Amino acid sequence: MHLLSYKKPGDAWTEALPLGNGRIGAMHFGGVEVERFQLNEETLWSGPPEKKxxxxxxxxxxxxxxxxxxxxxxxxxxxxxxxxPYSQAYMPLGNVYIQHDHGDIAHNYQRSLDIQTAISTVSYSIGETKYIREAFISYPHQVLVIRLSASKENRINTKVYFDSLLKTQVKNDQEKIALQGICPEYCAPNYVQGHDKPIVYGEFEKTKAVHFEGRLGVATKGGKINTTNGQVIIEKATEATLYLAIATSFNGFNQLPGRDFSTLSAQNEQILANVLKLSFDQLSKEHVKDYQALYNRVNLILGDKRGEEALDTDERIATYGSNDLGMQTLLFNYGRYLLISSSRAGTQPANLQGIWNELVRAPWSSNYTLNINTEMNYWPAEVTNLAECHxxxxxxxxxxxxxxxxxxxxxxxxxxxxxxxxxxxxxxxxxxxxxxxxxxxxxxxxxxxxxxxxxxxxxxxxxxxxxxxxxxxxxxxxxxxxxxxxxxxxxxxxxxxxxxxxxxxxxxxxxxxxxxxxxxxxxxxxxxxxxxxxxxxxxxxxxxxxxxxxxxxxxxxxxxxxxxxxxxxxxxxxxxxxxxxxxxxxxxxxxxxxxxxxxxxxxxxxxxxxxxxxxxDIGTGWSLGWKMCLWARLQDGERIQELFKQLFRVVPVNNQDFIGGGLYPNLFGAHPPFQIDGNFSYTAAVVEMLIQSHKGYIELLPALPSAWFKGSISGIRIRGGFEVSVAWDRMMIQRLEIKSLTNRSIAIKTDQTISLHGEGKKARKVEPVEGYIQLEMKEKEQIICLF
CATH class of the missing domain: 1.50.10.10 (Glycosyltransferase)
Known part of the structure; x- marks a missing residue:
């Protein structure tokens, strides 16, 4: 399970689909007549650094x-x-809108996010013309890429423009437009009421706050491009590709940000000059290769595809709830997708909402909450083989x-x-x-x-x-x-x-x-x-x-x-x-x-x-995740299955009074409101249910619920420097594959005789001694254990 899909555009923010490369984030709404990408950049925070x-x-x-x-x-x-003083707040950059002239009466609409490629897609038909939009954010090239295409020639007629809740200005620059702005010098938390000046701004190129620029370039097949009044106008194109580069003046946690927009413009121009030399297919190929080098390390199979027929993702949850093993697999993979998308080497760590936020005064300032939530974001990092994201x-x-x-x-x-x-x-x-x-x-x-x-x-x-x-x-x-x-x-x-x-x-x-x-x-x-x-x-x-x-x-x-x-x-x-x-x-x-x-x-x-x-068992999204991990340590898979009933339910997008955890239509975890720690803790809990290594030895299937009667997981990491894969049937372990990263011994808790198979070695049977089997392994050695 690697696909979120819907038959209608996203209206609320928690219906839009998240894209990210660790530094840049976007929420893709998928509108027909007016498309919206809500934008974030990891270093857009209020304030300058202050010492008191x-x-x-x-x-x-x-x-x-x-x-x-x-x-x-x-x-x-x-x-x-x-x-x-309260912490400063994580800011939204703004939005890029794509407005088509074909109206909003469409048929055969489909919107999806493929988390195996980190590409979102929207398709629909107006009359006999099929329109497709594809979008991703490239980590290698540090740019948001959006391709607009039509099945018939000269049908792309659209205008592209920015807006922002921050203090900004828009500039035309040949065939590009640029959104330039500043963050507030101070932003009070959303829960501080009655503040006379909850948001305080300085002036362009004078304030001590972060300056930023988003610069949009365009390439087309056919048609023509014109920029005017802060808009890019595309006429009679068969295909158009938009490239958005973002630069900020953040200089480090203990340094004042820069104040020069020209520096930011030069950085963005260089990024755009590099990507405009490449085709969409080249950029997409490099993006997928980079992303899958992380995502494809782990594969979970629970063996039930019920519910995949033609249901929107949120409808599927409402229909099947916690009985849908395919959705449980998808949510596990989604946590890995969100971690890769919000926390890459060289970026800021994932905050309370990962990297995605549309509000100036976001819930709890979308900051780093250190009494559980920030740490919880990284529970899946090591176990799901994403140490780089840590x-x-x-x-x-x-x-x-x-x-x-x-x-x-x-x-x-x-x-x-x-x-x-x-x-x-x-x-x-x-x-x-x-x-x-x-x-x-x-x-x-x-x-x-x-x-x-x-x-x-x-x-x-x-x-x-x-x-x-x-x-x-x-x-x-x-x-x-x-x-x-x-x-x-x-x-x-x-x-x-x-x-x-x-x-x-x-x-x-x-x-x-x-x-x-x-x-x-x-x-x-x-x-x-x-x-x-x-x-x-x-x-x-x-x-x-x-x-x-x-x-x-x-x-x-x-x-x-x-x-x-x-x-x-x-x-x-x-x-x-x-x-x-x-x-x-x-x-x-x-x-x-x-x-x-x-x-x-x-x-x-x-x-x-x-x-x-x-x-x-009732709790907010992240609380359910912590309880799942704890019940896994207590080796009670059936109790975790009960907690799934609280998690696998759709939270109304505009109901902040909803009691207990759940999922928004786009699978974001609900506190409510959205907090990303619920997603990450669920992914960590799944691994904890299948294998544990915190006692100094391996325990296999320690908290396997009876609903998971057959399955496998590959590529996960355990303590001691090992990568392991596990397969089971009828709730009984069948196969364990171990790869050692160092010269170390490993102990497996079992009362079964194991048949060991290694490269260049004869198979041999090993009997447990006092409930354990001890294996001496060399660096890069791989052993297959059959039970």
Whole structure:
């Protein structure tokens, strides 16, 4: 399953189809008389970079004292004095419109997105003439390409023009038009109401904000081209190809953007000069080759094609729901498509909406939300063999370690680095919520740095790249230093955090009051245990032993232990408070089960199960994705199948009151509104259901639902530096193919005898020893295991 298809144009934004090359994004609507491509560019953010000095050491002392006194209301109030400015916002560039003169009465309309080629297509007929539009965004050539063609000669009569919600101007330039604009210097979050000046602009070529230009060139077969009044007019052509190049003045996270439009024009002219030398077919061929080098690495087959007959994609979901295995396969592939399209080497990482946003004040500023959502975007990167797409996040982490170090020294007077709830392109590391506007349950959460560091360690685990690990070590070290100095000793000699919140969830105190700020939230301690454990293992790999390593080893042993509460649940806070929302979407205190590895068996794993049962199956899109991953770790495929019922339903495009997760007509994950983490977490969960490697050995089909009675997946990656493919029938493993990237051993958990087949070797049978088979493998060696 690789095709999204519809028999009508997209009207709402969540019906349009996404295209992207990591840097440039477009939403293709597919209108007949008027076509629209809504445009984005990854570096269009409000603001210039700003530095402010804060000293919160006195407030920190007061908050800790109030928490120790049990005065949680006063502690929350004092925490607000440690808030900082909100993050800046991700901006939409604008739209390019293509207006035809043939009217809107068409037949045989078809609109599709082929995620195997990353090309969108619209076709329809007006009378006896068939019109086709094809579009893609090339990573090799950094350009949006749109081909308009007609089955009869001289039938392309159209005008092309821009508009934008930003401060812009349009210029004619020979047979091209250019949209030039600036981003706001400030943009308040959409949830901040009553702001007198929610958006503040400077002046062209004077403002400190990002400048940008989109430049459109055209090539035709037959006909003529004219530019006037900011429009390109094409008359009597048989075919026309539009090329859109975009340049911005962004100079880096800690540099002021440039102010010279002529520089941007020259960059775009060079891009257009290069692509105008090539045919559409040449550009398309190079685009597909580049894209498929990533996309074709993995292939999932679940063996059910029911529902493919003539139904629009959203109609198919409404008709078959969670019973459609083909749609489950398509959504898995769609997550990989979206990651490739929004996060490529050399680009910014995928934000809350990937790279696609049509609003100036987008939900949550379309920023990087670090208490789950940004990290969740990259859960599928390593396992689905897209490590290159992980690189933009590594760059963000490195840059945050710089701004985060300055922040913790200024605010808290300690060493190391961290970040809080939100960041943006300027790598803001401070708390948000200023002036005393936010709620500490989301505005004050200083453990983003340690969580982000898990991604550095995971990349090493999957790649076994020691050069990468050596380069990452100073970042890990800085995060460790922060945690060592942030931790305090409680009355029993354990190390805990204070102040501490469990992201976005409040508790009830003994006297029935609602609290948000306390000490020793379970998630804090799990993340720090995770960081310390990964750091110690990294030091072992790199053969480092020093005083800091010794401190970390001692501190890890002194962390307050996990606790099981009165309901048999994993306790969320240091004390067994009652939940204010028993069915809250966040399951932050289950971090240790996924994505962490602190909880893998025993009573605490049972407590994770009880916690999930108490939370329930209803949740927003990303919350469902996290729960799927957790139930996979609990090896309960049938429960995940129940969660699919919540996910595989169509969310009304204009209904923001819809309860629970689901999918928009274009398969974007619904919070609601749209958040891309729901797509990415689903893709990660599918792999977690089929193979797990976090315990140091391979577990095959650990959470296979009975509906997936037969299937295969190929090209996925596991920890230790291996690429594997798995096939099963009647829910029984049939074949495992392993390719080793290094000289390493691998253990397979099984009670079956395996027949081993390797190149140039005789087949041999291997019996399990105490439930495991151990294989020694050489670099690039491939072994086939038949069960």
């Amino acid at each position: 000095e804060y000293n919160d050491q006195e407030s920190l002392r007061k908050v800790r004292a109030l928490i120790d006194q049990g005065n949680y209301e006063a502690a929350a109030d004092e925490t607000k004095n440690m808030f900082g 690189e933009p996040l590594f760059k963000l982490i490195k840059e945050l370690s710089i701004t985060g170090r300055e922040m913790v020294q200024s605010r808290y007077g300690i060493n190391g680095w961290t970040a809080h709830h939100n960041t943006d392109i300027w790598r803001k590391a401070d708390p948000v919520g200023e002036p005393r506007h936010g709620d500490p349950i989301w505005a004050f959460w200083p453990l983003a740095g340690p969580w982000l560091c898990r991604h550095l360690w995971e990349h090493y685990q999957y790649s076994q790249d020691q050069v990468f690990l050596e380069e990452a070590l100073p970042i890990l070290t800085g995060s460790v230093q922060f945690c060592l100095e942030w931790l305090i000793e409680d009355e029993n000699g354990y190390l805990i955090t204070s102040p501490s919140t469990s992201p976005e969830h409040k508790f009830l105190t003994i006297d029935g009051k609602r609290g948000s700020v306390t000490k020793g939230a379970t998630m804090d301690l799990q993340i720090i245990w995770d960081l310390f454990s990964n750091y110690l293992e990294a030091a072992s790999v790199l053969e480092i032993e020093d005083e800091l390593i010794s401190q970390v080893r001692t501190a890890r042993e002194r962390l307050h232990p996990l606790q099981i509460g009165k309901y048999g649940q994993l306790q969320e806070w240091l004390r067994d408070y009652e939940d204010t929302e028993p069915h809250h979407r966040h399951v932050s205190h289950l971090y240790g089960a996924f994505p962490g590895t602190q909880i893998t068996s025993g009573p605490f794993l049972d407590a994770v199960r009880q916690t999930l049962n108490r939370r329930g």
